[in-house]
Amino acid sequence: xxxxxxxxxxxxxxxxxxxxxxxxxxxxxxxxxxxxxxxxxxxxxxxxxxxxxxxxxxxxxxxxxxxxxxxxxxxxxxxxxxxxxxxxxxxxxxxxxxxxxxxxxxxxxxxxxxxxxxxxxxxxxxxxxxxxxxxxxxxxxxxxxxxxxxxxxxxxxxxxxxxxxxxxxxxxxxxxxxxxxxxxxxxxxxxxxxxxxxxxxxxxxxxxxxxxxxxxxxxxxxxxxxxxxxxxxxxxxxxxxxxxxxxxxxxxxxxxxxxxxxxxxxxxxxxxxxxxxxxxxxxxxxxxxxxxxxxxxxxxxxxxxxxxxxxxxxxxxxxxxxxxxxxxxxxxxxxxxxxxxxxxxxxxx
Amino acid sequence: xxxxxxxxxxxxxxxxxxxxxxxxxxxxxxxxxxxxxxxxxxxxxxxxxxxxxxxxxxxxxxxxxxxxxxxxxxxxxxxxxxxxxxxxxxxxxxxxxxxxxxxxxxxxxxxxxxxxxxxxxxxxxxxxxxxxxxxxxxxxxxxxxxxxxxxxxxxxxxxxxxxxxxxxxxxxxxxxxxxxxxxxxxxxxxxxxxxxxxxxxxxxxxxxxxxxxxxxxxxxxxxxxxxxxxxxxxxxxxxxxxxxxxxxxxxxxxxxxxxxxxxxxxxxxxxxxxxxxxxxxxxxxxxxxxxxxxxxxxxx
Numbered sequence: 001x002x003x004x005x006x007x008x009x010x011x012x013x014x015x016x017x018x019x020x021x022x023x024x025x026x027x028x029x030x031x032x033x034x035x036x037x038x039x040x041x042x043x044x045x046x047x048x049x050x051x052x053x054x055x056x057x058x059x060x061x062x063x064x065x066x067x068x069x070x071x072x073x074x075x076x077x078x079x080x081x082x083x084x085x086x087x088x089x090x091x092x093x094x095x096x097x098x099x100x101x102x103x104x105x106x107x108x109x110x111x112x113x114x115x116x117x118x119x120x121x122x123x124x125x126x127x128x129x130x131x132x133x134x135x136x137x138x139x140x141x142x143x144x145x146x147x148x149x150x151x152x153x154x155x156x157x158x159x160x161x162x163x164x165x166x167x168x169x170x171x172x173x174x175x176x177x178x179x180x181x182x183x184x185x186x187x188x189x190x191x192x193x194x195x196x197x198x199x200x201x202x203x204x205x206x207x208x209x210x211x212x213x214x215x216x217x218x219x220x221x222x223x224x225x226x227x228x229x230x231x232x233x234x235x236x237x238x239x240x241x242x243x244x245x246x247x248x249x250x251x252x253x254x255x256x257x258x259x260x261x262x263x264x265x266x267x268x269x270x271x272x273x274x275x276x277x278x279x280x281x282x283x284x285x286x287x288x289x290x291x292x293x294x295x296x297x298x299x300x301x302x303x304x305x306x307x308x309x310x311x312x313x314x315x316x317x318x319x320x321x322x323x324x325x326x327x328x329x330x331x332x333x334x335x336x337x338x339x340x341x342x343x344x345x346x347x348x349x
Numbered sequence: 350x351x352x353x354x355x356x357x358x359x360x361x362x363x364x365x366x367x368x369x370x371x372x373x374x375x376x377x378x379x380x381x382x383x384x385x386x387x388x389x390x391x392x393x394x395x396x397x398x399x400x401x402x403x404x405x406x407x408x409x410x411x412x413x414x415x416x417x418x419x420x421x422x423x424x425x426x427x428x429x430x431x432x433x434x435x436x437x438x439x440x441x442x443x444x445x446x447x448x449x450x451x452x453x454x455x456x457x458x459x460x461x462x463x464x465x466x467x468x469x470x471x472x473x474x475x476x477x478x479x480x481x482x483x484x485x486x487x488x489x490x491x492x493x494x495x496x497x498x499x500x501x502x503x504x505x506x507x508x509x510x511x512x513x514x515x516x517x518x519x520x521x522x523x524x525x526x527x528x529x530x531x532x533x534x535x536x537x538x539x540x541x542x543x544x545x546x547x548x549x550x551x552x553x554x555x556x557x558x559x560x561x562x563x564x565x566x567x568x569x570x571x572x573x574x575x576x577x578x579x580x581x582x583x584x585x586x587x588x589x590x591x592x593x594x595x596x597x598x599x600x601x602x603x604x605x606x607x608x609x610x611x612x613x614x615x616x617x618x619x620x621x622x623x624x625x626x627x628x629x630x631x632x633x634x635x636x637x638x639x640x641x642x643x644x645x646x647x648x649x
Contacts, residue, residue, distance in 0.1 A: 099598055107586065107594040108508040111469045112515050118388045125390035126522045127497050127534070134503045139544040153539045153552045153570050156499035161568070164534065172556055173491065173533040180492045182415050182573065183481060194484045 124167045129156040390524040394420045395444040395465075399429050402452040408480040410450060412575045415481075416536075416551070417521065418493040418529035420448070429453075432461075432589040439465035439588075446520045447588070450475075457603045460579060462520055463588045470588050471513060473547070473579040474600065486574035488553030490536040495523040496551070497534060503542035509584055509595040510542060536573060545599055547579040 117126065131152045137145045164171040181188075214221065289295070294303060339347075394417065398410060402425075414422050421442055426434070429451060439447050447470075449461040458478070463470030479486070490496075498521050504510040521538055523530055534554070541548045552570035584595040639646060 100596065101598045102593050102596045103509070104594040105508040107592075108512050108584070111586065111594065112508075112512045115464055115468050115519070116515055117390060117519070121388060121390060125525060126518050127495060128518045128522055129497055129499045130505070131499055131501055133501075134506075135501055135541050135543050137543065145543070148543075149539055149541055149548065149550050150552075150570060152501065152541060153499060153537050153550065154568065156497060156539070157537050157552075157554050157568055157570065160497045160534065160537070169534070170532050171534050173494075173535050177533070179531060181489050182492045183489045187482070188489060191484050191487050195487070 122167060123163055124169050127160070129160050129163075131156055389526055390522075391526055392419055392446055392519050392522070392524045393442075393444040394446040394448055394520055395423055395435075395439045395442050396420050396448045396450075397423045397426050397435075397438070398450040399426050399452055401455050402450065402458075403455060405478050405480065406450060406452055406458050408482060409475075409478050409575055409577065412481045413448070415492055416496070417523055418531075419523055419527040435461075435463075436465045436588045448520065449589075454604075459582075461589065462516055463585075464516065464519065465588050468588055469512060469516065469594070470585045470591075471516060472582045472585070474582055474603070475577050475579055477576070477578045479574060479576045481574035483574060486572050486576075488536075488555075488571035488573035490553050490573055491531050491533065493527075493529040493531045494533055494535050495525065495527075495530050496521075497537040498522045499537055499539045501541045501543075504540070509581070512584065512595075513547070513581065514540075537570070545580070545597065547581065548576075549579065550576050 133152075135145075135148045135152065137148045139145065161171050283291075294300065396410060396414065398406065402410075410422065414420050421444060423438065423442065426438075426449070432449075435447055435449060439445070445465055447461070447463050447465050449463075451459040451461065453459065458475040460473045460475050461470055462473070498518055500514050500517075504514040517540060521540075536551060536553050539548075539550045539552065541550075551573045553573050555569045555571055556566045557569050580600055581595075581597050582600050583593050583597070585591045586594050
């Protein structure tokens with residue numbers, strides 16, 4: 001006891017703890033005195049250290065009262081506390097209570113027979129199928145577990161199809177049968193967009209990775225660039241030669257001076273890298289003013305945001321319907337029609 | 350006398366017929382039919398929740414309501430202690446099954462499934478709920494189509510499993526007489542028993558007309574949702590009352606789990622202090638007396 005008190009240190013014990021220890025003190029002092037001292041030390045608002053210590057020693061406490069019980073019975077019966085009445089001395093969660101297990105198979109079978117459906121009912125009444133295998137997969141292995149469930153469902157679906165054919169139950173939904181579905185169309189659209197975005201991002205990341213790996217072979221790239229430049233030069237030369245030849249033919253055939261402009265559009269087109277295509281006509285200064293300007297071309301208030309202009313997509317030339325649908329289709333197919341800015345810049349170089 | 354007897358017998362037969370006719374009205378058999386009418390599977394399910402459900406639980410209930418056309422959703426049950434009201438409610442709504450979602454502490458969901466007049470009831474703990482709205486569940490099916498119900502072989506290996514299988518067939522299997530049922534079969538509900546828990550999945554059956562029309566349609570499945578895991582806790586003999594006929598020994602209530610975790614976290618401090626004390630005690634034990642040659646003794 002003295003050793004124990006010393007071990008507790010300067011904090012000492014309250015009155016409550018002391019009385020508890022004295023109560024326990026009659027039992028085996030040599031073996032269990034430290035543990036019982038810990039037990040005794042436990043109480044409301046007692047030494048935190050002791051309490052925390054006894055908490056962790058909860059499992060030991062199970063042993064302690066048991067052994068003390070066994071031995072105490074020999075010595076002093078009055079001091080022995082039976083297991084279920086040891087209130088403060090045993091930690092609550094350390095009480096070795098056995099959970100009551102009930103499995104009344106007889107009653108279960110009887111109840112099942114009571115509620116069971118008539119066995120003469122054809123399969124079409126319940127559509128219940130049993131999978132002939134058990135699922136023995138590790139619960140934490142997500143992939144294999146879901147694969148096992150998938151296999152179960154697939155097997156049962158195929159079995160059901162043959163059963164349905166037997167019972168003449170229509171199984172497959174024809175493609176033209178339209179009825180309300182469990183998920184709305186807008187929801188399915190969102191799902192589709194998400195899938196598309198996923199695949200697009202995967203592709204992008206793969207491309208970037210390839211580029212990064214490509215950069216490693218710098219010398220190769222440089223040489224390829226040089227070759228490209230030479231090739232383009234040659235092409236230009238050929239184009240000009242071709243034009244000159246055509247010109248010469250025309251001169252031989254027709255009037256020399258009439259069509260001879262110094263800088264013809266054709267020459268310019270031939271020399272240029274990207275000949276301007278018919279789709280993109282040359283827009284004059286006036287045209288640009290009208291489209292993008294603020295002043296007299298479009299009016300001072302043409303680009304203000306008002307309540308009316310929020311929904312009004314009607315820019316020059318009825319962009320309402322087209323803009324809305326075009327916007328949505330643009331969102332639906334993010335990069336299918338028009339390449340993004342960087343790609344356009346790069347291809348222009 | 351003879352005429353009396355005759356009239357008596359006539360009356361008796363008439364009465365018997367009358368009685369028989371009354372019984373006939375109840376009975377399915379009618380004299381006109383040659384073969385006995387087969388019993389039809391008539392199931393109607395009443396679905397309710399208690400108060401204190403979260404949005405996820407609510408969405409799960411809505412999903413079940415759209416999937417199973419023979420379900421009738423009812424208003425929230427006020428008190429969790431008066432479960433005996435449930436069989437009466439089911440009778441009112443002309444339902445012979447009940448699915449009652451009980452939410453405790455705004456975080457735990459328990460599902461009671463029972464057959465209402467006197468039938469058994471199962472209380473289960475619902476975990477890992479994923480609803481149909483999640484964007485990873487990409488399948489779709491007809492609203493009100495009758496779905497296949499598929500069970501694992503493990504259900505047949507235990508008595509409680511067989512009872513559960515029977516009950517789920519009644520509740521989740523749509524009867525053909527349901528009012529909003531649609532003709533084709535395009536989804537399958539699977540119940541698998543794994544780790545003493547029931548895993549529920551819902552798949553859409555896709556007859557994959559492959560992109561190149563080979564002419565060989567291969568079935569594939571896409572998940573529609575919802576999905577959840579049920580842990581059976583107890584099976585009772587009556588509807589929401591009665592003796593326990595099965596209790597799951599491996600079930601630990603979620604509250605106990607949480608408190609065990611917190612206690613573990615709290616014990617770190619206690620462990621440290623305890624080990625410090627032990628170290629001190631051991632030091633004391635090992636302390637030797639001052640030897641003869643110690644400084645204080647030599648230079649006393």
